Amino acid sequence: MMKxxxxxxxxxxxxxxxGAGHYRPGDRLPTEAALSARFGVNRHTVRHALSSLAEAGLVHSRRGAGVFVAQRPTDYPLGRRVRFHQNVLAAGQTPSRRISRVETRPCDTEEARALRLKPDEAVHVVEGVSLADGQPVAAFRSVFPAAPFPGLPAALRETQSITRALAALGLADYTRSETRITAQLADPVLAVTLSVRSGAPVLRTVALNVDPSGRPVEHGTTWFAGERVTLTVADQP
Incomplete structure (x- = not known):
């Protein structure tokens, strides 16, 4: 047979x-060594086969963990309230988040405009990955004005939840005032973060969230893995 x-x-x-359900969404496939032994081929041939399945969106790899069957797309409503945890639970999946960066720095021009800040006023920057059933579905960067929330970095490290951290600082509710959605292709860094191939389709949302008085409290950018998320526009109360 040809290679x-x-x-x-x-x-x-x-x-x-x-397709027959022998391996279900979220299941780990046998190792390259096991597949090589099963099919009587070298690992390079197995790796090529797995890469073709990944390109088709059927599997994804996690560094150091193996190759997993892709989950069904997560229905993710873009409503007035931004609640990742509740959205994923409603889709029948288990939500989790990994926060990789919490930093306070001067705002840039776009952040100053969106959050109505003075040039170089301090902001808290939070970055991380949102997961459903352990599979990355989105990478995010959220920027908050530092003056109203001086304790946000500490609260985030303790709670690992933006909503709970803000609530602990006195902001019990906030809503989305606008969202812009664009399509792009994953660059190599984003591809690694989302565990997708470089050049995979990504949906990028840029949103502004406000408190009950209309004051901007969060300028957020999220990159959703296009093959894993179905975004819906919902008029939530």
Missing amino acids: DTLWSAIAATLRDEI
């Missing part, structure tokens, strides 16, 4: 087994 026929035949077999 390209081998990897494509292995990919087709695994695709059929995933």
Whole structure:
């Protein structure tokens, strides 16, 4: 058999087994070594087969953990209230978040305009990844005015939740005032963050959230993995 026929035949077999439910969403596939032994081929051939399944959106790899069957797309409503945890639970999945950066620095021009700040006024910058059933669905960067929330970095490190951290600082409710959505392709850094291939489709949202008085409290950018999320516009109360 030709080498390209081998990897494509292995990919087709695994695709059929995933379709038949032998491996369910979220399941880890056998290791490259196990698949190599099963099909009697070298790891390079297995790796090629797995790459083709990843390009088709059927599997994704987690560094150091293995290759997993992709979850069904998560329905994610873009309503007036921004509640990642509740949205993912409503989709029947388990939400989690990894916060990778919490930093206080001077605002840039765009942040000053959006948050109605003076040039170089301090902001808190929070970055991380949102996951559903352990699979990355979105990378985010949220920027908050520092003056109204001086204790936000400490609260975030303790709660690992933006909503709970803001509530602990006295902001019990906030709503989305506007959202802009654009499509783009994942660059290599974003691809690693979201565990997708470089050049995969990404939905980028830029949102402004305000407190009950209309004061801007968060300027957020989120990059959703296009193949894992269905964004819906919902008029939530």
